[in-house]
Amino acid sequence: NAGVTQTPKFQVLKTGQSMTLQCAQDMNHNSMYWYRQDPGMGLRLIYYSASEGTTDKGEVPNGYNVSRLNKREFSLRLESAAPSQTSVYFCASSDGTGLANYGYTFGSGTRLTVV
Amino acid sequence: AQSVTQPDIHITVSEGASLELRCNYSYGATPYLFWYVQSPGQGLQLLLKYFSGDTLVQGIKGFEAEFKRSQSSFNLRKPSVHWSDAAEYFCAVGPQWDKFYFGSGTKLNVKP
Numbered sequence: 001n002a003g004v005t006q007t008p009k010f011q012v013l014k015t016g017q018s019m020t021l022q023c024a025q026d027m028n029h030n031s032m033y034w035y036r037q038d039p040g041m042g043l044r045l046i047y048y049s050a051s052e053g054t055t056d057k058g059e060v061p062n063g064y065n066v067s068r069l070n071k072r073e074f075s076l077r078l079e080s081a082a083p084s085q086t087s088v089y090f091c092a093s094s095d096g097t098g099l100a101n102y103g104y105t106f107g108s109g110t111r112l113t114v115v
Numbered sequence: 116a117q118s119v120t121q122p123d124i125h126i127t128v129s130e131g132a133s134l135e136l137r138c139n140y141s142y143g144a145t146p147y148l149f150w151y152v153q154s155p156g157q158g159l160q161l162l163l164k165y166f167s168g169d170t171l172v173q174g175i176k177g178f179e180a181e182f183k184r185s186q187s188s189f190n191l192r193k194p195s196v197h198w199s200d201a202a203e204y205f206c207a208v209g210p211q212w213d214k215f216y217f218g219s220g221t222k223l224n225v226k227p
Contacts, residue, residue, distance in 0.1 A: 004158075035217075040124070042205060042219035043159075058214065090158060103149055104215065106158035 002026050006091050006107035013081040013114045021076040021110050023091030031094045032074035033058075033104070034066060036087040043090065049074055081114045088112070117142050119208050121218035128196050129226045136191040136221050138206030148189040149207040149215070150180055159205060165189065176200070201225045 004025045013019055025032065030051050035043040035058075045058030049068040063085060065077045074093075078085060088111050092104035120139045128134050140146055147166050151159040163174025170182040180191045189206060203222045209215030 033214075040219055042119075042121075043217040045214060048214060092159075103161050103164050104151075104159070106151075106160070108158045109156075 003105050004091055004093055004107035006089075006110050008110060009108065010111050011113070013078075013112065015082060015114060017081050018077065018079050019081065020078075021089055021091075021112075022073070023075065023107060024073045025091075025093040025105070026072065027093060027095070027105065028071070029093035029095050029105070030071070032068065033092045033094070034064075034074070034076045035090045035092065036060065036085075037090060037109075038087050046076065046089075081112075083114045086112060086114045117208060117216045119206050119216050119218035121204075121206055121221050123221045124219070125222045125224065127224040127226060130198050131195050134191075134193045134196045134200070134223070136204050136206075136223070138189045138191065138218060139187050140189065140206070140208040141187065142208050146189075146208045147210060148180075148182060149209075150174065150178070150189075150191050151205045151207060151217075152176075153203045153205065153220075155202070162191070162204075196223075196225055198225045198227065 007022045033048040034046040037043050044060050047066040049055045052071045055066050067075045088109050090109050091107040118141045149164045150162040153159045162178050163172050165172045165182045173179050178193050203220045205220045206218040207215045
């Protein structure tokens with residue numbers, strides 16, 4: 001029962017480097033999300049995808065891009081990393097098609113440090 | 116605007132004592148409310164959720180929460196805390212266009 005899988009778990013980047021965070025879910029969920037978690041600020045939504053082929057900005061999209069490659073996969077790209085993007089990144093998915101299914105399933109996170 | 120406030124950043128309780136974590140929300144429609152728990156280095160796990168009906172909901176690990184519409188609150192409770200409950204707890208409200216809003220979290224320490 002894999003649920004939501006994120007890779008990598010840890011990453012150190014130099015300022016200006018680019019990288020892609022990968023996320024895949026095996027629950028046939030329609031909706032997928034990327035959050036960042038910073039101390040004292042809870043989780044803030046970066047981007048989300050309500051269904052395959054659609055993506056929308058969340059609260060803090062600047063400096064990021066996303067791709068919903070297919071129903072299973074939703075990647076987050078940092079084109080030119082900045083120290084302000086040092087954070088823990090969580091991917092989540094949700095069925096969202098019925099009341100009983102609301103609520104996220106989270107991945108275990110990617111801890112990113114930009115130096 | 117939708118928002119969630121968790122007024123307590125840190126809480127310390129003794130093992131075996133009761134626990135209440137506070138959550139207040141601002142939401143324009145009928146809220147769906149959630150509590151998640153995050154153990155160190157882990158992702159978030161759903162503890163319980165409220166959609167409608169009985170305002171006292173039971174969750175996993177012996178937790179419960181009570182929805183009080185008049186107070187815009189959804190406080191999490193546990194009668195007797197175990198050392199393994201030490202974690203960070205997040206309240207969330209939604210959905211708005213399939214998005215959920217999280218509080219800033221409450222870190223729970225458990226004294227032996």
